C-alpha cells in the first residue's frame with residue numbers, strides 16, 4: 001500500500017470545543033465543592049453525606065465525572081497524536097485510553113450512586 | 116563602533132564530504148559599517164568559502180536567511196550586531212526540525228507543501244470586474260498583520276507541533292496565510308477553507324505555545340490568526 005498522508009477527519013473542532021466546555025464544568029464543580037468545604041461541610045460524615053447526596057450535587061457531580069472523562073480522553077489522545085507516529089501503536093493506545101477512561105467513569109458513577 | 120572581532124560557533128554539514136555534522140569555531144573581524152549579522156556572515160564566507168547559507172535581499176524582505184541564532188530563530192539580515200555582547204560566541208544553527216541540505220541551509224519542501232495546501236491565492240469565480248475588486252477600509256484593515264508574511268519559516272520551525280507532525284499540521288506560517296484568505300472579503304471559498312482545516316491535525320494540533328509569535332521577524336502573530344479561525348469555525352456551527 002502506498003503510504004499517503006491522511007488528514008481530514010472532521011472532529012477537530014468539536015473536540016476542541018468539548019475540551020473547553022468540560023473544563024468549565026470541572027471548574028464550576030471545584031468552586032462549588034471548595035465553597036462548601038470552606039463552609040464546613042467536611043466537618044462530619046453526616047454533613048458530607050447530606051451534601052453529596054443532595055439532588056443538585058448529584059446533578060453536577062455526575063456532570064463533572066462525565067466532563068472529566070471526556071476531557072481526559074481528548075487530552076490523553078492529543079498526546080498520542082502529537083508524539084506517536086506508527087498507526088498501529090497509536091490505535092492501540094487510543095483504544096486502551098478510551099477503555100480505561102470508560103472504566104474509571106463507570107466506577108466513579110457507581111461510587112456516587114451508592115450514596 | 117570601531118573594528119571588532121566576532122567569535123562564531125557554526126553548525127557545519129556537507130553530506131558529500133562529512134559523515135556527520137560538526138560544530139566549527141571561527142572568528143571574523145567586522146568594521147563599524149557592518150551592522151547586521153548577515154554582514155558578518157558575508158565576511159565569514161570571504162574567509163572560509165565552504166560555509167553555506169542562503170540570503171538575497173539583505174533587508175528582511177525575501178525571507179531566505181532564516182536561521183537559529185543563539186538558540187532563537189531569526190533573520191541574519193535583521194539581527195543587529197550591536198545586540199551581541201562583546202567576546203561572547205555567536206552560535207548559529209540551521210532552522211530546527213527541517214532536513215539540512217548543507218550547513219545553515221535547510222530543505223523547505225515540507226514547509227512549502229503545507230503552505231500550498233491551504234490554497235494561498237484568492238478564489239473568486241465571479242466575472243472579473245472592469246477595474247478591481249473593492250473592499251471597504253475596515254475590510255482591508257483585517258488583512259493587516261497577515262499579508263506581510265515573508266515565508267521565512269522562522270515560526271513553523273520554532274513550533275514543537277510542527278516538529279512532531281510537519282506532514283499533517285499546517286504550521287503557524289501556513290495557518291496565518293490561511294486566515295489571510297479566510298479573512299479576505301473578496302474570497303468566495305471561506306467554507307471550503309474552514310472545512311479543510313477542521314480536522315484534528317491541520318489546525319487543532321496547535322497548543323497555543325506561542326513560540327511562533329516570539330520569533331516572527333516581521334512581528335506577526337500567527338497564534339492570533341489561529342484563534343480567529345477557531346472562532347469562525349465555532350460561529351459557523353452555532
Ligand code: SF4
Pocket residue numbers: 273274275276277286287320321322323324325326327328337338341
Ligand atoms: S501557537 Fe500554535 S502554531 Fe504557534 S508555536 Fe505554538 S503550537 Fe505552534
Ligand code: SF4
Pocket residue numbers: 263264265266267268269270271287288291330331332333334335337
Ligand atoms: S509568520 Fe513571521 S516567522 Fe512565520 S514565516 Fe511569516 S514572516 Fe516568517
Ligand code: FES
Pocket residue numbers: 169170171172173174175176177178179180181190191192193
Ligand atoms: S536576506 Fe532577505 S530576509 Fe534576510
